[in-house]
Amino acid sequence: MDIKEIVKEENLVYKKSMVLTDKEMHYCPGCTHGVVHKLIAEVIDEMGIQEKTIGVAPVGCAVFAYDYLHIDWQEAAHGRAPAVATGVKRLLPDKMVFSYQGDGDLAAIGTAETIHACNRGENIVMVFINNGIYGMTGGQMAPTTLKGMKASTCPFGREPQQDGNPLKITELLAQLPGTSYVTRHSCHTAAAVRKTKKALRKAFENQQQKKGTSLVEVVSTCSSGWKMTPAKANDWMVENMFPFYPLGDLKDE
Amino acid sequence: MAKAKGAIVVDTVKCKGCELCMVACPTKVIEMAREVNAKGFHYSQMGNPEACIGCTNCAMVCPDSCITVYKVKA
Numbered sequence: 001m002d003i004k005e006i007v008k009e010e011n012l013v014y015k016k017s018m019v020l021t022d023k024e025m026h027y028c029p030g031c032t033h034g035v036v037h038k039l040i041a042e043v044i045d046e047m048g049i050q051e052k053t054i055g056v057a058p059v060g061c062a063v064f065a066y067d068y069l070h071i072d073w074q075e076a077a078h079g080r081a082p083a084v085a086t087g088v089k090r091l092l093p094d095k096m097v098f099s100y101q102g103d104g105d106l107a108a109i110g111t112a113e114t115i116h117a118c119n120r121g122e123n124i125v126m127v128f129i130n131n132g133i134y135g136m137t138g139g140q141m142a143p144t145t146l147k148g149m150k151a152s153t154c155p156f157g158r159e160p161q162q163d164g165n166p167l168k169i170t171e172l173l174a175q176l177p178g179t180s181y182v183t184r185h186s187c188h189t190a191a192a193v194r195k196t197k198k199a200l201r202k203a204f205e206n207q208q209q210k211k212g213t214s215l216v217e218v219v220s221t222c223s224s225g226w227k228m229t230p231a232k233a234n235d236w237m238v239e240n241m242f243p244f245y246p247l248g249d250l251k252d253e
Numbered sequence: 254m255a256k257a258k259g260a261i262v263v264d265t266v267k268c269k270g271c272e273l274c275m276v277a278c279p280t281k282v283i284e285m286a287r288e289v290n291a292k293g294f295h296y297s298q299m300g301n302p303e304a305c306i307g308c309t310n311c312a313m314v315c316p317d318s319c320i321t322v323y324k325v326k327a
C-alpha cells in the first residue's frame with residue numbers, strides 16, 4: 001500500500017499533544033525529561049484539566065518546563081517546589097497542582113521541603129526525575145548517585161566511606177502517613193513509557209479524590225552527564241539503576 | 254487475519270537524532286538519514302516503510318514528540 005494512502009487524517013493514531021507548545025525543547029538528544037513532559041501533557045489533555053492545572057517548575061535542566069506545556073506555571077527556587085505547590089494548592093484548592101523536580105532538587109537541596117510536604121499529606125502530585133546526578137550543572141554527584149557510579153565530582157566512582165551512601169528517598173517518603181501513592185517507573189521502552197503515563201494519570205486522579213500526596217519517580221537517563229549515547233544510557237540504567245531503584249508501586253492506598 | 258499497515262511522519266526539523274525510536278521499533282522500520290538537519294543531527298526516517306504496523310512505539314519513546322503515526326487495516 002502506498003504511504004500516501006496511509007498518511008491521511010482519518011488514519012491518524014498518534015500525534016503530538018496540543019498541551020505541548022511548539023517551542024523546541026532545549027534538552028539534549030534522548031533526554032527523559034522530554035518524554036515525561038509529553039506524558040504529563042497527554043494526561044492533562046485526556047483528563048480535560050488544561051485550564052485548571054498549575055505546574056511548579058524546579059531549578060535543574062527542567063527549569064524551562066514552563067515554556068513547554070500550555071498550562072499555568074510557577075517557578076520555584078531550588079528545591080522549594082513542594083513548598084510553593086503547597087501554597088498554590090491551599091490557596092486555590094480547585095486547581096490541579098504538581099511539582100516537577102530532579103533528584104538534586106528533590107533529594108538534596110529540597111529534602112526538607114520534600115519530606116514535610118509528603119508528611120503533611122499535601123494534596124499535590126510530585127513528579128521526580130531521578131537521573132542519579134546534577135544534570136544541568138555538569139554531572140556532579142547527587143544523593144542518588146549509585147555506589148561506584150562515576151560523576152564529575154567522583155570521577156573514580158562514588159565511594160560511600162568518603163561520599164556517603166546513595167539515598168532511596170522514594171522508599172523513605174513511602175513510609176510517611178501523608179503519601180497515598182508512591183510509585184517508581186522508567187521510560188526506556190514503549191511499554192515502560194505507557195506504564196509511566198498510567199501512573200501519572202492515577203496520581204492526578206488521586207488529587208481529584210483529595211487523597212493526599214502522590215509521588216511518581218521516573219528513573220531517568222542523562223546521556224550527556226553519563227557520557228553515553230541515549231541507547232547505551234538506557235542499557236546502563238537497566239543494568240545498574242534498576243537493581244538499586246526497582247520499578248513498581250511502593251504504596252497505593 | 255487482517256494485518257495492520259502503518260506509516261510515520263517525522264518532524265525532521267525538530268528531530269535530535271537520538272535513535273531511540275529506531276531502537277524501539279519492533280519491525281525495524283526506522284533508519285537514520287545520511288543527511289543532517291539544520292541542527293546537524295541525522296534525523297530519523299522510514300528506511301523500510303513496508304514493515305510498519307502503526308504500533309506507535311517509536312512515537313511513545315520520542316523525547317521531542319517528533320513522530321506522527323497513521324494506521325489502516327490492510
Ligand SMILES: Cc1ncc(C[n+]2csc(CCOP(=O)(O)OP(=O)(O)O)c2C)c(N)n1
Pocket residue numbers: 059060061062078101102103104105106109129131133134135136137142222
Ligand atoms: C540555591 C542554588 N544552589 C545551587 C544552584 C546550582 N544548581 C543549578 S541546577 C542544580 C542541580 C540540578 O540537578 P537535578 O535536580 O538533579 O536536575 P537535572 O538537571 O539533573 O534535571 C544545581 C546544584 C542553584 N541554581 N541554586
Ligand code: SF4
Pocket residue numbers: 259260261277278279280281282283304305306307308309310311312322
Ligand atoms: S509505528 Fe511501530 S512499526 Fe511503525 S515505525 Fe513506529 S515503531 Fe515501527
Ligand code: SF4
Pocket residue numbers: 030263267268269270271272273274275296297314315316317318319320
Ligand atoms: S526518537 Fe525522536 S528525536 Fe530521537 S531520533 Fe527518533 S524522531 Fe528523532
